[in-house]
Amino acid sequence: MEVSDAARLYVSRRWGVEPLYSSFTHLVSRTPVPGLNSSRPLEFSHPIHVDNCRLFNNGTCWPGGGAFIHRHFSAILYLNSDFDGGEFVFADIVSRKPTVRVQPRCGRLVAFSAGPENPHGVLAVRRGTRRALAMWFTRTGRQREEERLLADIYLRDSSALEVRRMVSLLERNFERADKLV
Ligand SMILES: O=C(O)CCC(=O)C(=O)O
Ligand SMILES: [Fe+2]
Structure with missing residues (x-):
């Protein structure tokens, strides 16, 4: 609770958004993707997506169909480092090719606005268990x-x-x- 509140305050100050509420918090453990091999270097543990709309193949993102449109900011805190693969990536919204890669290291926080300006995903975990605290923040009080x-x-x-x-x-x-x- 304290950690996610600290992340929320960081996001709130960094983007000048006040008030900002926690909307959903969860602990995610990812294990190696079965059947991985080196001929498929761009496998994902979590395919490229946008957190607050549904991303289609042509790069449009639809704020309907059960999308979590109230999620305004996302933050992920990495909880361990003893695994291989599992890099966090930002990607091009149409080609879905990674543009920025972030090594998920224990204690590192990645935070970003949750809309189509930030398509992202997680490359395949290759060894070990990758643990992260995923957090979403909202400006909408009733979604807290x-x-x-x-x-x-x-x-x-x-x-x-x-x-x-x-x-x-x-x-x-x-x-x-x-x-x-
Ligand atoms: O675990 C991560 O690095 C990202 C997870 C993510 O994008 C999500 O759960 O929506
Ligand atoms: Fe996400």
Whole structure:
């Protein structure tokens, strides 16, 4: 939580965007792509894409079809270095050829605006496990990560009334969902 807040504040100051909220945070582990060989040097663990619209083959990017249009900025913090491959790349939006390569080194943060100005992807991991914390930030208050508000309260006081209320609401929802299956 502290690390992702630090990343959010960095992005907020660097781009002069205030307020900026965390919208989604997740930990991603990537292992080697099966069947890799040297005749295919441009394999991807995560193909070239844009974070807040759907990228088509002709280079147009559509802010529909379930795209996460509220994601305004992206940041990735690399958590280890003991793997091969897995470079982060920015790419040309039409040819999808990498234009800039970044070595994901432990402690390095890559941050960028999440639109079609920044198509990017991850080259194939060739050995080991690549671990990264992926974070998306939004200017839209109602898209903020609710789990974070809850976690904040929980970390302060795990018996807090709001937490208990929220947990029982979730349990009730799960029970209802179970009955539908
Ligand atoms: O792991 C990375 O370096 C980038 C991940 C990414 O682009 C994404 O999850 O949208
Ligand atoms: Fe991405």
